[in-house]
Amino acid sequence: MTHSRLAWLVFLLVLASPLFAVLGVEKRVHPAEKRVALVIGNNEYTHVEKLNNAVADAMAMKQQLASYGFDVVYRENVNRKEMNKAIDEFLAKLSADSVGLMFYAGHGVQIKAANYLLPIDVEAIKENDVVHDSIDMSRVQDQLSETKAKFSLVILDACRDNPFKSTGSRSIGGSRGLAMPTSNASGIMVVYSAGANQQAIDRLTATDNDPNGLFTREFLKAMKKPGLKVQDLVGEVRQSVIDQAKSVGHVQTPAIYDQSVGTFFFTQPPVEKTTVPHDVVVPSQTDRETVFWQSAKDTQAGCRAYLEKYPQGEYVILARLCADSTQSVAARVVATEGYTSDPRKVETLKTDPKVTDPAPIQTPVPVETKVTTPKTDPKGTVPVKAETIVVNLTTQPKTATQKKAGGAEGVVPVGEFVTVPGGSFEMGCGPWQSDCEAWEKSEHTVTVEGFEIGQYEVTQGQWKSVMGANPSHFSSCGDLCPVEQVSWEDVQKFIKKLNGLGQGSYRMPTEAEWEFACRSGGRPEKYCGGDDLDPVAWHKGNSGKKTHPVGQKSPNGLGIFDMSGNVWEWVCSDYGLYDDQARHYGKCSIGGVKRVLRGGGWDDGLVGARSTERGSIAPGFKDVSLGIRLVRESR
Numbered sequence: 001m002t003h004s005r006l007a008w009l010v011f012l013l014v015l016a017s018p019l020f021a022v023l024g025v026e027k028r029v030h031p032a033e034k035r036v037a038l039v040i041g042n043n044e045y046t047h048v049e050k051l052n053n054a055v056a057d058a059m060a061m062k063q064q065l066a067s068y069g070f071d072v073v074y075r076e077n078v079n080r081k082e083m084n085k086a087i088d089e090f091l092a093k094l095s096a097d098s099v100g101l102m103f104y105a106g107h108g109v110q111i112k113a114a115n116y117l118l119p120i121d122v123e124a125i126k127e128n129d130v131v132h133d134s135i136d137m138s139r140v141q142d143q144l145s146e147t148k149a150k151f152s153l154v155i156l157d158a159c160r161d162n163p164f165k166s167t168g169s170r171s172i173g174g175s176r177g178l179a180m181p182t183s184n185a186s187g188i189m190v191v192y193s194a195g196a197n198q199q200a201i202d203r204l205t206a207t208d209n210d211p212n213g214l215f216t217r218e219f220l221k222a223m224k225k226p227g228l229k230v231q232d233l234v235g236e237v238r239q240s241v242i243d244q245a246k247s248v249g250h251v252q253t254p255a256i257y258d259q260s261v262g263t264f265f266f267t268q269p270p271v272e273k274t275t276v277p278h279d280v281v282v283p284s285q286t287d288r289e290t291v292f293w294q295s296a297k298d299t300q301a302g303c304r305a306y307l308e309k310y311p312q313g314e315y316v317i318l319a320r321l322c323a324d325s326t327q328s329v330a331a332r333v334v335a336t337e338g339y340t341s342d343p344r345k346v347e348t349l350k351t352d353p354k355v356t357d358p359a360p361i362q363t364p365v366p367v368e369t370k371v372t373t374p375k376t377d378p379k380g381t382v383p384v385k386a387e388t389i390v391v392n393l394t395t396q397p398k399t400a401t402q403k404k405a406g407g408a409e410g411v412v413p414v415g416e417f418v419t420v421p422g423g424s425f426e427m428g429c430g431p432w433q434s435d436c437e438a439w440e441k442s443e444h445t446v447t448v449e450g451f452e453i454g455q456y457e458v459t460q461g462q463w464k465s466v467m468g469a470n471p472s473h474f475s476s477c478g479d480l481c482p483v484e485q486v487s488w489e490d491v492q493k494f495i496k497k498l499n500g501l502g503q504g505s506y507r508m509p510t511e512a513e514w515e516f517a518c519r520s521g522g523r524p525e526k527y528c529g530g531d532d533l534d535p536v537a538w539h540k541g542n543s544g545k546k547t548h549p550v551g552q553k554s555p556n557g558l559g560i561f562d563m564s565g566n567v568w569e570w571v572c573s574d575y576g577l578y579d580d581q582a583r584h585y586g587k588c589s590i591g592g593v594k595r596v597l598r599g600g601g602w603d604d605g606l607v608g609a610r611s612t613e614r615g616s617i618a619p620g621f622k623d624v625s626l627g628i629r630l631v632r633e634s635r
Contacts, residue, residue: 033150034098037062037070038090040117042106044077047123053202054105057157057216061103064220068266070101080119083135087143094147099264101153102144105216108158114138117158145187151264153230157193157200157215189260191234193241195253195624204248215241215254227269231258242473251545253473258620289313417632418560420513422450425522427515428578429612432524440612444578446512452632453509453517456550456561457482457569458494466498472547473624480549482567482627488595488619491570491628505633508572510587511596511614513631518564518599518611520557528563528599528611529556537565537609543602564609567627568597575616594618601625 041058043051055076062074071093075086094100107118111127116134123129137156144152193200193215202213210217218240222233238254245252293315296302303319313319427446429436461479463486464470471485486494491508499505509517518528529536535554538547543565551561563569574592597615600608603625607613 034095035065035068035070035101036090036093036098037065037072037101037103038086039065039072039074039103040078040083040086040106041076041104042078042118042120045107045118045120045122047121048107048118051106053211053213053216054157056211057105057213058103060212060220061105061155061216064223065101065103068223077120079121080133080135083117083119087135087140091143091147094144094149096148096150098147098149099151099153100144100147100149101155102140103155103157105157105213108137108156109134115156117156141188141190149187151230151260151262152188153260153264154188154190155193155219156190157213187259187261189230189234190257191237192255192257193252195255198252199250200252201245201248201250204244214244214252218244223266226267227265228267230264230266231260233266253624255623257618259618289315293319416455417452417630418455418517418558419452420450420517420521420558422448423516423522424448425516425519426524427512427522430524433526433610433612435607436612439577439614439616442578446516448510448512448516451509451513452634453513453560454629454631455555455559456629457567458628458630459483459550463494466501467494471622474547477547478549480551481547482550482562484547484567484627485622485624486570486626486628487622488570490622494628495630506630507633508570508588509629509631511571511573511598514563514569514571514598514629515611517558517560518556523557525556525611527609528560529554533564533606533609537562537600538602539565539600539609540603540605545603547602563599563629564611565600565604566602567599568601568604568608568615568625569599569627569629571596571598575614597626601627 039058039062041055043053043055045051058074058076062072066072073086073090073093075082078086090100090102104117107122109116109118109130111130114131115137116130117137118130118134122133137154141154144154193213200213200215203210204214212220215237218237219233222228222237222240225233228236234254234256238256241252241254289310292309293306293313296306297315297319306313306315306319310319424445424447426443428443429440430443433440459479460470460472460475460477460481460483463472463483464479470483471490472481472483473485474481495506495508516522519525520529525531527533527536533539534542536556537553547566550566553562553565555561556563572588573596575594575596576592594616595618597617598613600610600613608615
């Protein structure tokens, strides 16, 4: 084509562009941001078991990412030196205006709560060999965070059986799977192909000929859907993997650790068709949205209309506040402590991205329940009072027949609080406890004021009656089972909504309150209720790999159930070592990087269920073993 003909064609296109708008011609928006990906697949291990699907998964991911405009740094079957070079090349290409994605398929192992990706030449005799010869994911996440990329996604399809054989009586690393992220890096979403201590499967059946493992094939399918936010995408992938694994008798629940800011689309949604007369000045998208919001914000119907039209708009937080309330935004903001009317200052108030337009929640009608008789603990030193909570739950039975202490059958009220008188105790792991870890030391005197704590963990029925949905993996367990798969941030939303019902004020316990109550008022008890775990807890050895209805095990000395086992319980405190002068554990969060978990869960052994054991993780993390117990403020 000659230069003059090319110039004439460009002139015609420019001249015709207004006509395209008038006729409603639809144009697809191509991503303007810089997109960079690192993709690694390792099959051909030299000293540990080889894999079948990792390279195929990596190759498929590389091809699809490239089609979406990613600059892909790709490696397969690489040693440690080459893996580090690829990581450095990837990081060097990232900047503040870029989207960064890392995908790894291959062997991974957890050692002392840290995750390591294994190069093909790893040869381990002891755990230190792995630490020195593998890729520490916390380091990679820290480096990725330092690039300040506007969105970062890490996908780890590495949750397989531990590739290392046992050496004597001790094996290297955990039995299978990867641990929760331990990096303090922010601004990153991390997706695991399977949950803690689960195995990711490659084939559903013996005749399954798909070249990709279950998790990767589902992720590739979801990526093709236009206009799907990455938060919604990983949620869809997660549910699909859960359902398909369950169909063949396997449990695989992809875990999502989300500290990201903003969102991201693999394929952008198409631009709306528009018909615009030539003599009309078109306001910007932002101006149109603001005008729409100003006209909609004073009614519930208007807020719902806004959410439908602008699901990712600037005012979405405020719209959701009034969409599930009969109040206007102005009234709701004033009534809801902690919310700001400035939509640009709501970063820390993000709601679950999967929750779009919830149905209105009806205020539960208080249910009459029998108040239990005051009693004393076995030593007769601490008076205990159990009272009924009137936030009882229209979808939940008033009472349940469950086992009391000693195995007797009886009626146990649901939703009660135990009064714990204040006092001083030696918090932390003392000589009466065995195998103290560094983060449990040293014993130190702590004084707590009196408080009221839930006799039971918050149940699925309670959560549903307040939030309108049940996030639990073990939903088939029923309304009397503890709610799980909730993050610390989810719990904050639950409490805010619960307190808005006008039937009391509730919060999480502090870490000090939790341990004081667990240990029956500060006694030297190995578990929450004594030194024998089975009578007081559902744990790895007796749970059958699932949660159980609350209150079936024996209570502790204060009459509180399940503080050891069943589900880990979030507390409101930031995590910090006991020698930290800030004493985080005696108060609620002041914005630290990690929050504390207590009590162990259904899939933990003797160590996790101990009364002094402390877990810590980022507040956005959710898992099938994470739940909550409430404290009621003085009335």
